[in-house]
Amino acid sequence: xxxxxxxxxxxxxxxxxxxTITCRxxxxxxxxxxxxQKPGASxxxxxxxxxxxxxxxxxxxxxxxxxxSYSLTISSMETEDTATYYCQQWSSNSxxxxxxxxxxxxx
Amino acid sequence: EVQLVESGGGLVxxxxxxxxxxxxxGFTFSNYYxxxxxxxxxxxxxxxxxxxxxxxxxxxxxxxxxxxxxxRDNAKSSLYLQMNSLKSEDTATYYCARHAGSxxxxAYWGQGTLVTVSS
Numbered sequence: 001x002x003x004x005x006x007x008x009x010x011x012x013x014x015x016x017x018x019x020t021i022t023c024r025x026x027x028x029x030x031x032x033x034x035x036x037q038k039p040g041a042s043x044x045x046x047x048x049x050x051x052x053x054x055x056x057x058x059x060x061x062x063x064x065x066x067x068x069s070y071s072l073t074i075s076s077m078e079t080e081d082t083a084t085y086y087c088q089q090w091s092s093n094s095x096x097x098x099x100x101x102x103x104x105x106x107x
Numbered sequence: 108e109v110q111l112v113e114s115g116g117g118l119v120x121x122x123x124x125x126x127x128x129x130x131x132x133g134f135t136f137s138n139y140y141x142x143x144x145x146x147x148x149x150x151x152x153x154x155x156x157x158x159x160x161x162x163x164x165x166x167x168x169x170x171x172x173x174x175x176x177x178x179r180d181n182a183k184s185s186l187y188l189q190m191n192s193l194k195s196e197d198t199a200t201y202y203c204a205r206h207a208g209s210x211x212x213x214a215y216w217g218q219g220t221l222v223t224v225s226s
Contacts (some may be wrong), residue, residue: 033212035152042202042216043144043152044205047214086152089213095168096154098109 002027003086012107018076021102023065023087032070033088034063037101043086044083047072082106109133109215110189111203116132116220119193129186129203140206142213143177145199153199155204156188162195171197175222180183193224 003026023032027102033045034047045054047063050070067091087099115127127143143155154179157166166178176189186203200219207214 031211035213037152042218043213044216045207045212045214048207048214054214086215088152088212095158096155098152101151 002029002089002091002097003024004089004099006087006102008102009100010103010105012105013074013077015077015078015079017107019077019081019104020070021085021104023070023072023096023099025068025070025089027091027094029089029091031089032063032065034072035086035088036083037086038083046085048059074090077106078105079106111205111207111215111217113201113217113220116222117219118225119222120226121193121195121224123193124189124191125193125222126190127188127201127203127220127222129188131184131186131203131205134205136179137178137181140209140211141186141208142175142204143186143211144202144204144216145197146195146202146219147199150199155159155201158186169186190222195224198222198224205224 005024007022031049035043036046037043050061062073084101084103086101090096110132112130119125142157158177162179174192178187200221202219203217204213205215
């Protein structure tokens with residue numbers, strides 16, 4: 001099983017600040033996917049295939065990475081971005097796994 | 108508009124069984140892999156099961172393999188999760204999800220149904 005380790009676990013950012021969330025895989029994966037979840041709501045697809053924005057996602061978000069290291073970046077933090085973000089992978093040699101999540105709060 | 112509506116959750120005793128259902132609409136159900144993903148209270152997401160378009164292939168993590176069975180009825184655009192030998196650690200909100208294509212990411216999610224395993 002490929003274990004995904006997200007960092008940080010929790011962070012706070014000020015409006016306008018650049019934010020980077022990292023997801024490290026225990027073995028190389030081809031793609032990483034990201035979800036946003038707000039309290040009491042279902043997860044929403046946010047970034048798929050490492051760098052493609054899901055429908056409706058603001059372009060201040062971006063995704064990058066390869067191999068065992070991936071990241072989600074917000075170029076300029078906004079209030080509505082407060083949420084928990086999860087990374088997810090699948091590969092032919094491993095079950096689907098999620099990271100433990102990164103809770104992003106407003107400073 | 109894609110809609111996934113789960114039902115069947117509730118309170119169940121340890122060791123008993125429960126069957127969840129998911130009614131899908133707004134897309135050609137038979138064309139997509141489908142899945143169940145769960146979230147224990149205040150915890151992260153855990154993939155539970157995936158089924159292929161025809162139902163001929165199913166995938167599970169070790170945590171539920173042998174206890175849970177995913178199935179589908181393409182004629183009814185419905186997805187199911189039969190859960191047997193339930194444990195307290197199975198307590199979670201169970202989400203029905205549609206894969207984007209085959210065994211990959213989750214493009215659509217339902218609102219979830221809560222399963223509580225307790226005596």
